[in-house]
Amino acid sequence: MEDKDLRKLIERYHKGTATEEEKNFLESWYAQLNEQNDQALLEADLQKAAKNVKKAVLQRMNGGAGKVFPFRRLAASIAALIVLTGSILFFHARSRTPQIGTDVLPGSNKAVLILGDGSTVNLDAAGTGKIAAQSGSSIVKLDSGKIRYDATTRPVAGTMTSTAITYNTLKVPLGGQFSLTLPDGTKVWLNAGSSLKFPVSFTSLTERRVFLQGEGYFEVYHDPAHPFYVSTDRQEVRVLGTHFDIEAYPENSTVKTTLLQGSLKVKSKLGNDSCLLVPGKQAVLDDKLQIHSVDTETVVDWKDGYFIFNRETLEDILTKVARWYNIKIIYERHVENVRLDGIISKNTVLSEVLSMLSATNKIKYEIRGSVLYVR
Numbered sequence: 001m002e003d004k005d006l007r008k009l010i011e012r013y014h015k016g017t018a019t020e021e022e023k024n025f026l027e028s029w030y031a032q033l034n035e036q037n038d039q040a041l042l043e044a045d046l047q048k049a050a051k052n053v054k055k056a057v058l059q060r061m062n063g064g065a066g067k068v069f070p071f072r073r074l075a076a077s078i079a080a081l082i083v084l085t086g087s088i089l090f091f092h093a094r095s096r097t098p099q100i101g102t103d104v105l106p107g108s109n110k111a112v113l114i115l116g117d118g119s120t121v122n123l124d125a126a127g128t129g130k131i132a133a134q135s136g137s138s139i140v141k142l143d144s145g146k147i148r149y150d151a152t153t154r155p156v157a158g159t160m161t162s163t164a165i166t167y168n169t170l171k172v173p174l175g176g177q178f179s180l181t182l183p184d185g186t187k188v189w190l191n192a193g194s195s196l197k198f199p200v201s202f203t204s205l206t207e208r209r210v211f212l213q214g215e216g217y218f219e220v221y222h223d224p225a226h227p228f229y230v231s232t233d234r235q236e237v238r239v240l241g242t243h244f245d246i247e248a249y250p251e252n253s254t255v256k257t258t259l260l261q262g263s264l265k266v267k268s269k270l271g272n273d274s275c276l277l278v279p280g281k282q283a284v285l286d287d288k289l290q291i292h293s294v295d296t297e298t299v300v301d302w303k304d305g306y307f308i309f310n311r312e313t314l315e316d317i318l319t320k321v322a323r324w325y326n327i328k329i330i331y332e333r334h335v336e337n338v339r340l341d342g343i344i345s346k347n348t349v350l351s352e353v354l355s356m357l358s359a360t361n362k363i364k365y366e367i368r369g370s371v372l373y374v375r
Contacts, residue, residue, distance in 0.1 A: 104350035111178035175326030185221035
């Protein structure tokens, strides 16, 4: 095929106007190329087409397309793009028995619930159904493994707190994640190494306030009469009803707040900085608040079972991997400032994730127990 014809085909693929036959041809063509064939000539086109493929993957994984896409063919196509671009990664979970003692299993849904009286409930071991009751709320573990707070009443506008507030704290260890539904109907997902402190009932409260450490994704129940606040060590977010993510790990130098739907007011506790976010924007708090445009899919990937990278540094990628697999990373040599695009399933053993990353020829690694040595 002539270069000009190939470019036109890539362009149609990128725009989504290619026929099924053209798509099949192009994907097969990718799979047959190697690193030496036309890489320099087509690099820019391949990057564009690869970005389009990544979007298609996400849409089909999340049910955004009308029909199911054959994952084997898709995985083969994107595997070829790894060779060509050195940046696109894709790994769909496969059934495989890990080598015990030489590998690390992925994280799972696990958490500890600390009740108002200081007692704890190991949510991994708790059976389904009602597991506790406090201050007018029943705590129920669902068949899905999630927990839900069922309040007997909703907050009444204008009422005041008449009794002491009872708080629960949900703690998710490294190597875990968990989700819950608060008494007002707000849904929360907590990432590895995170915790959320919250009232067990919002009845008679004039506001809804929770305290986050680590990373959480929120879908807030809309109630204009009772604003929702998420407080971290360094900032406060005021919500009316929206979908957003806050990343506020103590070891991070920044706090990142990303809005997917609705509106947010972000206020720094370190100064007078504040900002109003619109969907698709991220507030980054360091010495001051700054607003950036972001690919929101790469921010909330963790709750949907994937690592999704968009020009992300290798060091940041490995930090996320370390939290999910509960491992320590030791850099034996300096890791250059490599940036990668990619999609990798979280539901796989550590060595397979690292194999995909090392396919870029940017790192070498060795797993010794729960320590990952990178060079």
